[in-house]
Amino acid sequence: MAVYDMDDALSTARSKHTSNTPSKQPSNPTAESSERYDRPIAAAQESGLPIIDISSYLDPSSSPSARKTTAQAINAACVNYGFFYLTGHGIPTSGLHQIIDLARRFFALPLEQKDKIKRYDAGGPEGGDSARGYQGLGENVTGGLQDMQEAIDFYRPWNGEEEVGDGGQGTRKTLQGPNLWPEEPRELREVYEGYVERVTEVGRSLVRAMGVALELGPACDCGEADRSTEDEEVFVRNCDESFWVMRMINYPPLPPSVRPAGGNPEDLSQFSCGAHTDYGCVTLLLTDPTPRALQVQLKDGTWLSADPIPGAFVVNIGDMIERWTNGIWKSTMHRVIHRGDGGVNGKEGGGRVSVPFFFEPNFDAMVRPLQKCVKDSGRPSMHEGSTYGEHLLTKVFSNFYYSKRTDW
Ligand SMILES: O=C(O)CCC(=O)C(=O)O
Numbered sequence: 001m002a003v004y005d006m007d008d009a010l011s012t013a014r015s016k017h018t019s020n021t022p023s024k025q026p027s028n029p030t031a032e033s034s035e036r037y038d039r040p041i042a043a044a045q046e047s048g049l050p051i052i053d054i055s056s057y058l059d060p061s062s063s064p065s066a067r068k069t070t071a072q073a074i075n076a077a078c079v080n081y082g083f084f085y086l087t088g089h090g091i092p093t094s095g096l097h098q099i100i101d102l103a104r105r106f107f108a109l110p111l112e113q114k115d116k117i118k119r120y121d122a123g124g125p126e127g128g129d130s131a132r133g134y135q136g137l138g139e140n141v142t143g144g145l146q147d148m149q150e151a152i153d154f155y156r157p158w159n160g161e162e163e164v165g166d167g168g169q170g171t172r173k174t175l176q177g178p179n180l181w182p183e184e185p186r187e188l189r190e191v192y193e194g195y196v197e198r199v200t201e202v203g204r205s206l207v208r209a210m211g212v213a214l215e216l217g218p219a220c221d222c223g224e225a226d227r228s229t230e231d232e233e234v235f236v237r238n239c240d241e242s243f244w245v246m247r248m249i250n251y252p253p254l255p256p257s258v259r260p261a262g263g264n265p266e267d268l269s270q271f272s273c274g275a276h277t278d279y280g281c282v283t284l285l286l287t288d289p290t291p292r293a294l295q296v297q298l299k300d301g302t303w304l305s306a307d308p309i310p311g312a313f314v315v316n317i318g319d320m321i322e323r324w325t326n327g328i329w330k331s332t333m334h335r336v337i338h339r340g341d342g343g344v345n346g347k348e349g350g351g352r353v354s355v356p357f358f359f360e361p362n363f364d365a366m367v368r369p370l371q372k373c374v375k376d377s378g379r380p381s382m383h384e385g386s387t388y389g390e391h392l393l394t395k396v397f398s399n400f401y402y403s404k405r406t407d408w
């Protein structure tokens with residue numbers, strides 16, 4: 001069982017802190033077989049983000065050539081967009097619907113009930129850990145603006161040493177509390193815990209394919225490899241105790257006052273979720289069918305709607321993969337603008353529900369640019385290296401509007 005060096009991570013984080021219908025695209029195109037990679041921006045605008053079938057990495061009997069095709073498609077998608085749709089993951093569509101349905105039922109409850117599992121700052125008498133639990137409207141902040149969303153965050157259970165928070169007995173340190181599960185709907189916890197197991201397996205297959213996509217070289221059977229060995233299993237080893245995060249989100253429509261009448265969407269004074277990159281390895285995003293809400297920034301700065309495809313995840317890579325690849329693959333900016341005019345399950349003006357699952361490195365994984373990627377990128381190493389936990393803590397500290405940050 002890993003023992004996280006929380007004090008080191010906390011002190012480093014403190015010192016660094018300053019306050020469409022895309023179905024025209026065939027699955028697994030290869031860089032050679034498709035001209036879309038010569039004109040990636042136009043290709044995405046015309047036919048949407050690429051669709052990648054990951055089944056060859058979940059099926060042990062798949063052929064090496066099928067795996068190679070998948071790996072090439074991942075490389076092209078990550079070089080060009082940092083985003084793609086994922087199919088062939090083996091989780092039944094009915095199971096995905098159940099996840100969205102349970103989230104919607106939770107958010108429909110009265111506020112007093114949702115507040116029973118409220119997120120509190122670490123170090124305080126409520127026993128909060130600054131991260132886990134329910135966050136009401138306006139509590140979450142991106143880029144200094146309050147997001148129009150309510151959410152619950154769940155994390156991998158803390159299995160390092162637990163320390164008393166600075167506020168005395170019964171208080172907690174950041175991230176070291178238990179997950180706060182809703183009492184209602186009653187079956188939510190069991191269904192979500194089963195989902196975490198399945199989707200973690202998909203995340204593992206994806207990072208395995210990514211190591212192959214970067215041509216890091218086969219892992220040797222010699223028993224000498226460890227987490228610092230830079231072969232194609234490097235991501236799998238550094239995510240073998242993935243400090244995953246799962247977020248349940250409800251976005252009520254933005255009020256009319258924040259809609260620029262036919263103006264530039266950049267001028268919004270509030271977003272459903274402001275422009276940001278994700279923190280870790282790969283995000284597997286599940287959403288309800290609402291169109292025109294999630295937007296992905298292309299390399300020319302324009303924003304592309306990434307509308308949901310039934311049964312598929314929207315996948316994007318996070319900051320740690322960008323750092324490991326020395327920027328060959330970028331952690332792409334994205335944002336959510338939900339105006340309520342696209343219809344939700346046929347209803348105008350409803351809330352949009354999404355459940356992103358963030359498959360992340362281990363809390364104490366050391367993440368620095370891989371030597372092969374530094375060479376391939378032709379640029380100096382972009383980072384001296386730090387643990388994923390340090391990066392995560394820096395983000396958690398800046399995420400909450402009402403935070404009193406009692407554990408600094
Ligand atoms: O709800 C979405 O579509 C995206 C949410 C997101 O980007 C995030 O929570 O990091």
Ligand SMILES: [Fe+2]
Pocket residue numbers: 276277278283334
């Ligand atoms: Fe995100």
